[in-house]
Amino acid sequence: xxxxxHPNTAPPLADRVALVTGGAKGIGRASxxxxxxxxxxxxxxDLDENAGTALADETDAPDRFRFLPTxxxxxxxxxxxxxxxxxxxxxxxxLVNNAGIQPIDSYVPAHELPxxxxxxxLDVNLKAAWLMARAALxxxxxxxxxxxxxxxxxxxxxQSMNHVAAYAxxxxxxxxxxxxxxxxxxxxxxxxxxxxxGTIDTPLVAEAAxxxxxxxxxxxxxxxxxxxxxxxxxxxxxxxxIRFLATDDASFLTGESVxxxxxxxxxxxxx
Ligand SMILES: NC(=O)c1ccc[n+]([C@@H]2O[C@H](COP(=O)([O-])OP(=O)(O)OC[C@H]3O[C@@H](n4cnc5c(N)ncnc54)[C@H](O)[C@@H]3O)[C@@H](O)[C@H]2O)c1
Numbered sequence: 001x002x003x004x005x006h007p008n009t010a011p012p013l014a015d016r017v018a019l020v021t022g023g024a025k026g027i028g029r030a031s032x033x034x035x036x037x038x039x040x041x042x043x044x045x046d047l048d049e050n051a052g053t054a055l056a057d058e059t060d061a062p063d064r065f066r067f068l069p070t071x072x073x074x075x076x077x078x079x080x081x082x083x084x085x086x087x088x089x090x091x092x093x094x095l096v097n098n099a100g101i102q103p104i105d106s107y108v109p110a111h112e113l114p115x116x117x118x119x120x121x122l123d124v125n126l127k128a129a130w131l132m133a134r135a136a137l138x139x140x141x142x143x144x145x146x147x148x149x150x151x152x153x154x155x156x157x158x159q160s161m162n163h164v165a166a167y168a169x170x171x172x173x174x175x176x177x178x179x180x181x182x183x184x185x186x187x188x189x190x191x192x193x194x195x196x197x198g199t200i201d202t203p204l205v206a207e208a209a210x211x212x213x214x215x216x217x218x219x220x221x222x223x224x225x226x227x228x229x230x231x232x233x234x235x236x237x238x239x240x241x242i243r244f245l246a247t248d249d250a251s252f253l254t255g256e257s258v259x260x261x262x263x264x265x266x267x268x269x270x271x
Contacts, residue, residue, distance in 0.1 A: 011039030012247040017089045019043045019081065021072045021132060022099030024051035026202030027152060030235035031096055034243045036061045040094065043085045045070035047099075072099050072128035073120070075135075082135040092139040094246050097129035097174075098152040102167045102204060104211035110165040118166045125170035126177065133181060137190070146189030148246050151178050152238070153194045155261050171196075175257055182255030191254035193245050198261030199223040200233040228263030228271075 018035045022028040023044035032042050032055065041064040046052045052067035059065045068084055070077045085092055101124045106117050129151055140147030156164060157171030175194055182192040199205055209219035223232040241260050244250055259265045 011037075012249070013094070013243070014039035016040045016093035016246075017043070017085060017091050018094035018096065018246070019045060019085055019092060019132070019136060020096040020098060021045045021070075021128065023096075024048045024055055024067070026204055027197065027200060027235045027238045028096070028098040029055055030239035031098060031242050032065070033059070034236065034239035035094070035096075035246065036064055038243050038247070040064070040246075041089050042066070043068060043081065043088070045072060045081050045099075047071055072097075072132055073123040075131050078128070078131040078135045082132075082139065086139055091143050091145075092136050093143075093145065093147050095132055095136045095140075095147075095149045096152070096242060096246075097132055097149065099128060100125045100152060100154075100170075100204070102164070102208060104207060106166055107163050107208075107211065109163055113165055121166040122170050122173075125167065126173045129174055129177060137185065140190055141185075141188045144189075146191070148250075149178075149181060149190070149192045150242050150245050151175075151192070151194040152242075153178070153196050153257060155196045155198050155259060155265055157257075158196060158259075158265060178257060179255045186254060191245075191250070193250070193253060193255070194257035195238060195241055195245070196257050196259045196261060196265070197238050198227055198233055198259075198264040200235055200238060202235055205232070226264060227261065228267060231262065233260065233262055 018040045020028050020032050023032045024046035032044050035042050044067045049069045056067045068081055070081045072078055133149055151174050153174045154171040156168045157175045160168045178192050178194040224230050238260050
């Protein structure tokens with residue numbers, strides 16, 4: 001039986017401890033709020049201290065929310081974040097690897113991409129997911145309650161567009177890592193899944209649009225034309241699927257990714 005068939009029972013993620021990387025803004029912020037609403041205790045890890053502190057001030061469940069300034073591309077900071085969560089709440093049930101970057105100077109043909117830009121994108125978007133999983137998995141396994149890792153990949157891990165070599169490679173790699181971890185930790189009851197957002201209304205997309213000389217209206221119009229549902233997605237629409245994937249309602253779902261893209265990946269080139 002699942003929580004959803006018994007609406008009067010405890011919230012679906014009551015008692016569970018979640019780590020959300022890049023949790024201070026955009027999709028990560030919406031995920032923190034959604035997981036809190038589902039009863040989880042949430043450790044938000046982000047580089048942006050101002051945004052993280054603002055979220056801590058905003059939440060109506062301060063006893064179940066902690067912000068820790070963290071660069072998840074650094075192994076020692078990932079280890080420290082996991083140690084802090086364990087010290088605070090004694091367990092880890094959910095890891096949302098959401099932190100991701102697509103810097104303005106990365107929108108160039110592959111032969112013009114500076115090596116440091118490639119390295120930073122791969123470090124944040126791909127290596128950090130492994131670093132965080134490496135740090136959190138021992139606690140998940142020792143708890144013997146299973147666990148869930150949700151990786152926030154992208155439709156650009158499935159299909160490509162021009163001039164996003166490092167970003168596309170990082171997200172394709174993240175989908176591969178999702179399958180690999182799912183296989184390796186299934187015996188421990190740990191599920192590993194990914195989501196592939198289409199264009200979602202976040203600071204990352206606003207910056208990318210500005211870099212391409214588009215104002216907000218033009219960016220919205222372009223997304224509306226591309227996505228069959230005729231608009232950009234909202235961060236909450238990704239967060240709600242992440243919440244579902246984290247609950248026992250998704251108990252037989254692992255090694256798979258879910259497109260949350262308003263139909264974008266359903267479109268053929270002829271559409
Ligand atoms: N917005 C979209 O259209 C879209 C589409 C597909 C996939 N995604 C993916 O969704 C995820 C979230 O994107 P978003 O649009 O919300 O981005 P965003 O830029 O709005 O928010 C990302 C957050 O990650 C944080 N961050 C960046 N580097 C970090 C690091 N090294 N350590 C810790 N925190 C770090 C930032 O400070 C920020 O708070 C990313 O992985 C992105 O690639 C976004």
